[in-house]
Amino acid sequence: MKATTKVKDKKVLVLGLAKSGEAAARLLAELGAIVTVNDGKPFDENPSAQALLEEGIKVICGEHPLDLLEEDFALMVKNPGIPYSNAMVQRALEKGIPVLTEVELAYWISEAPIIGITGSNGKTTTTTMIAEVFQAAGRSGLLSGNIGFPASSVARKAESTDTLIMELSSFQLMGVTDFHPNVAVITNLLPTHLDYHGSFEDYVAAKWHLQDRMTAEDTLVLNFGQDMAKELAKKTKAKVVPFSSQEVVDGAYLKDGLLYFKDQPIMKAADLGVPGEHNVENALATIVVAKTWGIEDDAIRTALSHFTGVKHRLQHLGQIQQVAFYNDSKSTNSLATKKALSGFDKQKVILIAGGLDRGIGFEDLIPDLVGLKGMVILGEVTPKLTMAAEQAQVPYVLAERVADATRKAYELAQEGDVVLLSPANASWDMYPNFEVRGDEFIATFEDLKGEEHG
Structure with a gap:
């Protein structure tokens, strides 16, 4: 590690924890900064904050008090997901405090x-x-x-x-x-x-x-x-x-x-x-x-x-009865799903799609849906995606969650077909993130494989 005195003996506010905030807090403390961590999650539900406190780092949890910025901070290091419209970030910028990421x-x-x-x-x-x-x-x-x-x-x-x-x-x-x-x-x-x-x-x-x-x-x-x-x-x-x-x-x-x-x-x-x-x-x-x-x-x-792909990004899970399963849960927009579909013979693809309604339509996706063997649709965007499927003349069924959708897709599939989870939408209407959504697909694939070989 290169030595730096950029933050030595300076007060630094770490806004938001998660992995990157926790890592930043530890590094800043090691570099000699006087670190305060502020995270919205309550302390008793916040193992990261608890661990940092045990290491001697000051933590303030459960709220984001604006008066905290009355302290003489030289720097704010914020979690990347916190928008610049956040009141704490806005106040820091107004006070001329540089706002960096880790x-x-x-x-x-x-x-x-x-x-x-x-x-x-x-x-x-x-x-x-x-x-x-x-x-x-x-x-x-x-x-x-x-x-x-x-x-x-x-x-x-x-x-x-x-x-x-x-x-x-x-x-x-x-x-x-x-x-x-x-x-x-x-x-x-x-x-x-x-x-x-x-x-x-x-x-x-x-x-x-x-x-x-x-x-x-x-x-x-x-x-x-x-x-x-x-x-x-x-x-x-x-x-x-x-x-x-x-x-x-x-x-x-x-x-x-x-x-x-x-x-x-x-x-x-x-x-x-x-x-x-x-x-x-x-x-x-x-x-x-x-x-x-x-x-x-x-x-x-x-x-x-x-190279066999990255987990949740067109990840090939394997086959059951010569039906291939691909986990593309990280496809959270139409373009990513278009790209995923480009790699397959669409006549053999059962596409699982849907998720959070962000207020946009799927007109741009319709040409890429044309020719699909079938779709399984779920989530908040179901009305919009069913309309797109109808315009593309693709048969579809509805599902409640990814596990249900995976089973329905497998039922529709025949030897040589592909079951592709490529949602074209964010997961937050049903899941904390795309990883959890993809993990449910993987788990259901493993269950189906066990049932077929049981």
Whole structure:
């Protein structure tokens, strides 16, 4: 861990716990800050706060008292999910207190170089693909960031011989100032999280913070399948290396069924371990990073051909009576579901979809539903999704929860078919998060498998 005196003897407020807040509080205390943690969950229901208090860190739980900010805080480190409209964040900004996220702290102390990955879709898969390529090449690539491993925790233990492979959300990137990756990837930019950011322009601006500190010695990997990326490429000091599944570019591209890097064929697209055009794009981005890092083609081929997906992101669970099951619970918008469907023969797919009603329709999804064997629909958006299914002329049934939906989908399926959970909606009407939703799908798959073999 690199030494820093940025926060030594300074009062720092950590707003919101969860994994990243807890990690930030511990790191700040280790760096000599005078730390106060404020979390909305009551103390007696808050094991993280209890653990921090036992370590001598001040905790205030159950409310967010604005008068707390009358103390002379030099810095606020907020949980990324807390919006900037939050009263505590607003008051901090009014008082001129810098508001950071914990990935900024990770950068301050990291001895390891950083590969930062962001984007609207595909960032978790791309991050994991890169890590597996590193592993295949015998390199130490440490998963960190939005992928479930708090960046500051990983950075504390990382050495200069490691590389931090860091997934970054737009929420995290709004809270950085010095953050400087050596290589950065933006998988794509699409309208999402607008309830948080307010506009697509503000969302793109948040993502673009990834490259703020990059120089001509650094590499920025952009998806030239999007015209917006071509425009953004003109606005960075970094060296841009593009990828595209649509055209030949001066980077990684798809041509005649092969994945290339600068006129050099790397592997067949058909040999990728996961289906779908979106995974071709994820693999192309991974290839650019790997080649930039000097990794051999054999390691790239080995990792990408054996890659079976990320949990909850088009994760292949296996088969029951030659019916394949795929868990794509992380598909929380229409575009992600479109991309998932692109990898299959739709005539053989039973799609499980539905969830939280965010006030939007599914007109853009209807063309991709056409030709499906069937749908199982659930959640708040049931009226809208049934209308979309009817317009696409897809037969459908309704379900109460994912377990019920999985069983109904299996009943509709025949040998050679696919049961695909790809909800196109957030989970919060029924589940705390997409992971819990996906875990119910996995558990039901295991139950069905046991029943068939029992």
